Amino acid sequence: MQLNTIKPAAGAKHAKRRVGRGIGSGLGKTAGRGHKGQKSRAGGYHKVGFEGGQMPLQRRLPKRGFKSQSLKFNAEINLSDLQALAGEEIDVLTLKATGLVPELAKSVKVILSGSISRKVTLKGVVATKGAKAAIEAAGGSVVEA
Structure with missing residues (x-):
């Protein structure tokens, strides 16, 4: 075995999925993003906990106190x-x-x-x-x- 012949085991590496590369690839046109909407657009996404304008769960629930770890x-x-x-x-x-x-x-x-x-x-x-x-x-x- 020489350094120039070393390669990973068979099946250990696989090619990254390339999207938006034509009909034949299976992921052409919309590139797996569906049609229209915020999630289909470049740079368009929502913040964590966002529920489409509805009051998010973490804000709907009441706040509870604090329990000290040094207690x-x-x-x-x-x-x-x-x-x-x-x-x-x-x-x-x-x-x-x-x-x-x-x-x-x-x-x-x-x-x-x-x-x-x-x-x-x-x-x-x-x-x-x-x-x-x-x-x-x-x-x-x-x-x-």
């Missing part, structure tokens, strides 16, 4: 969950181990819901203004890493 990485816990936890130092790993937040969670926020009466130290866990005040009133602290 699954954020978690919330309340003060009563912290009250029930054993131990004084609480971080994201502790919360994952106890099953209070999902394993996927990257950031955790404590919200002001329920009450806390024991001292806890939050490390790497964010708290809302009200929750932070409640934790500090109970003698605890919030250390944001």
Whole structure:
């Protein structure tokens, strides 16, 4: 085998269909475009979703909201969950181990819901203004890493 004798396998390549080359070709005259109308003309076509002037489907249907893709990485816990936890130092790993937040969670926020009466130290866990005040009133602290 030499470089000048290499060719594709039989049947691998086929000639491109040539339109508008006379009656005998089977695709002469209108060249497979039919008769008249926008689609038969050179350069004439419509935009995506165009329905001949009728209100397009994507505009007839109502708009629906937005679901954040980062939502699954954020978690919330309340003060009563912290009250029930054993131990004084609480971080994201502790919360994952106890099953209070999902394993996927990257950031955790404590919200002001329920009450806390024991001292806890939050490390790497964010708290809302009200929750932070409640934790500090109970003698605890919030250390944001």
